[in-house]
């Protein structure tokens with residue numbers, strides 16, 4: 001384990017940014033810790049001396065804001081998909097994506113802010129947020145609030161505070177190739193169809209998830225070669241689009257939250273897309 005000199009739990013965003021700025025490059029934000037703690041244990045971030053825990057900042061709320069669902073950066077994947085609106089969005093696509101992110105103990109800790117900050121190449125949650133046209137709000141190191149579409153996000157410069165997802169009557173589906181159904185994908189596609197508009201995001205074909213049409217730059221590894229990833233990208237994109245057309249729109253105005261969430265779960269467990 002890396003030797004930290006400070007573990008701090010700021011009471012405000014201003015304090016978090018002050019600590020981040022004072023530490024220069026030797027501080028990291030702590031979300032759920034599922035990735036960061038591993039990095040510290042493996043000494044993969046030897047420069048880190050300070051960890052800034054965001055748990056006091058009340059960033060763990062989901063709220064409706066007009067036609068957007070706003071998810072606080074510290075909302076765990078488990079809590080996000082248990083939310084009736086988030087769980088029902090685009091035929092329950094976030095539920096399926098979160099299950100691809102890792103097992104339940106990981107989902108109970110991993111936060112949506114951590115997923116976005118990390119931008120792992122094979123993150124289906126990140127790809128789903130891209131396809132849903134999510135926007136990311138950050139409190140920057142210059143103490144400004146900035147909101148950028150996830151598709152334009154280059155670097156995280158400060159603290160991610162929330163992710164907003166537009167609410168639309170859309171259908172969605174995920175198609176993936178993986179070594180086993182419970183594995184992270186080698187290549188996966190998330191398709192969202194809203195009326196005549198179709199959006200597909202891909203993961204496993206570039207250093208971080210991308211939208212279909214952007215440059216593929218796959219990195220080969222023990223799970224799949226560069227050539228295989230190039231071959232599979234159009235295949236999973238097509239499968240995801242076809243599945244999205246077949247999927248149901250889950251009505252978010254249904255009064256009983258439990259019933260909405262159950263329907264989202266039912267959909268994801270009956271489409272048979274896992275491991276296809």
Ligand SMILES: Cc1cc2nc3c(=O)[nH]c(=O)nc-3n(C[C@H](O)[C@H](O)[C@H](O)COP(=O)(O)OP(=O)(O)OC[C@H]3O[C@@H](n4cnc5c(N)ncnc54)[C@H](O)[C@@H]3O)c2cc1C
Nearest residue numbers: 029031032033034035036110111113114115117120159160
């Ligand atoms: C054994 C294991 C293997 C895994 N393998 C993979 C994998 O291959 N691919 C994959 O996608 N996921 C993987 N994960 C899952 C990954 O850890 C989670 O999906 C998630 O990305 C991390 O969320 P977190 O909240 O735990 O982030 P943390 O571990 O707390 O932080 C991750 C990074 O994001 C930064 N960060 C966190 N929150 C914020 C914020 N609000 N603002 C700014 N920066 C922030 C941190 O400083 C850190 O650099 C793995 C997890 C485990 C336990």
